[in-house]
Amino acid sequence: MNFRFLASFVAALGLFSLIIRRSIHRDTVPMDSYYEKERKANFVRKKSLDNLNYITIPDEILSLSPAHRTEEIDAYLKDLQDLSKEKIVNLTGISNTDLKLTYGTANITILSDYDSHYTNLVTILQKLAERLVAVNEKQAAIMLLEFAVSTGTDISKSYYLLASLYQEQNEGAKVNDLIKQAESLHTLMKDSIVRNLKASGQ
Secondary structure: OHHHHHHHHHHHHHHHHHHHHHHHHHHHHHHHHHHHHHHHHOOOOOOOOOOOOEOOOOHHHHOOOOOOOOHHHHHHHHHHHHHOOOOOEOOOOOOHHHHHHHHOHHHHHHHHHHHHHHHHHHHHHHHHHHHHHHOOOHHHHHHHHHHHHHOOOOOHHHHHHHHHHHHHOOOOOHHHHHHHHHHOOOOOOHHHHHHHHHHHOO
């Protein structure tokens, strides 16, 4: 009886050990691949950044002068003016390793700056749009949000607020276009944004 129990225990222990070894192997292979890719990326020489998709803030946004203004709105408008002097690129969803492989290790800092400017841009656009809605400057808010969405922002509030404004103005059909734009995002937020937009249109 004890022998059968011991034999069963040893067999179970062996099976458990095999499962663990296979799991470790599966986890190790992707990590080995990642480190090899990172190693190669660190030796890529500096390349031209001319082919980047630089974002320019439209003049109609920079010259925006809403009838109803607050100190907060003016501050955001000034922030946009300052940001317009910087180079802005949306690099959302692209890892530093892939950036180094494409543009060279020496460019990683400047690329991070470009992406940081983009993050600031879409954050300011969202906050400013909210403030404009609060003072009933909804057309101006729509313009800001449409621009933000056109750049590929993954700020979910921008999509939801824009969809709400479309429906409020009996332009619910535009939500379908908004969904298509959200479906092209390269971000973890994509599925959630698309799902919520579809629910809002029902």
